[in-house]
Amino acid sequence: MNWKQLGPAYLSGICGAAGSVLGKLSGLPIIEDYIILRIVCVILMVxxxxxxxxxxxxxxxxxxxxxxxxxxxxxSSFVSSALLGYLFFDETSSFLWWLGLLSIMSGLFLIVRDQKPENENKMMTSEKDKHS
Structure with a gap:
C-alpha cells in the first residue's frame, strides 16, 4: 500500500476533527453575542x-x-481531536485515553495487516474456480 493512496483518509480524519472544533466554537459562551461569528462557524463546520x-x-x-x-x-480523527482539543480548548487527554487509543490502533492494525485488496481476492477466487 502506497502512503500517497492513504492521504485522503488521513485528511478526512483531520477535517472531521476540525469540523468538531468549529461546531464547538459556535456554541461557546464567549461568542454568544456575536451572531455573525456563530453563523460563520456553523457554515464552515458544514x-x-x-x-x-x-x-x-x-x-x-x-x-x-x-x-x-x-x-x-x-x-487520524482520534489523534487530531486530541491535538486540536488541546490547542483550542486547553483540554488534556489522560494517559488512560492514550493507552486506549494505542489498544484500538493495535487491534485495527492486526485486522488490516493480513487483509488483501478486494481486487486480489477476486482474482484469487477466479483462479480457484478455473482449477476446480
Missing part, C-alpha cells in the same frame, strides 16, 4: 464536514479496502 465525506469517498476508492480507509480515517 463545509468542512462535506469535505470530510468527499475525502472519505476518495479514500475508499483509492485504498481498495473499506476497512483500511476506515481505520486510517478514524485513527
Amino acid at each position: 463545509v468542512v464536514n462535506t469535505y470530510v465525506l468527499t475525502l472519505f469517498m476518495r479514500a475508499l476508492h483509492q485504498c481498495g479496502s473499506t476497512l483500511l480507509a476506515t481505520v486510517v480515517t478514524n485513527a
Whole structure:
C-alpha cells in the first residue's frame, strides 16, 4: 500500500476533527453575542464536514479496502481531536485515553495487516474456480 493512496483518509480524519472544533466554537459562551461569528462557524463546520465525506469517498476508492480507509480515517480523527482539543480548548487527554487509543490502533492494525485488496481476492477466487 502506497502512503500517497492513504492521504485522503488521513485528511478526512483531520477535517472531521476540525469540523468538531468549529461546531464547538459556535456554541461557546464567549461568542454568544456575536451572531455573525456563530453563523460563520456553523457554515464552515458544514463545509468542512462535506469535505470530510468527499475525502472519505476518495479514500475508499483509492485504498481498495473499506476497512483500511476506515481505520486510517478514524485513527487520524482520534489523534487530531486530541491535538486540536488541546490547542483550542486547553483540554488534556489522560494517559488512560492514550493507552486506549494505542489498544484500538493495535487491534485495527492486526485486522488490516493480513487483509488483501478486494481486487486480489477476486482474482484469487477466479483462479480457484478455473482449477476446480
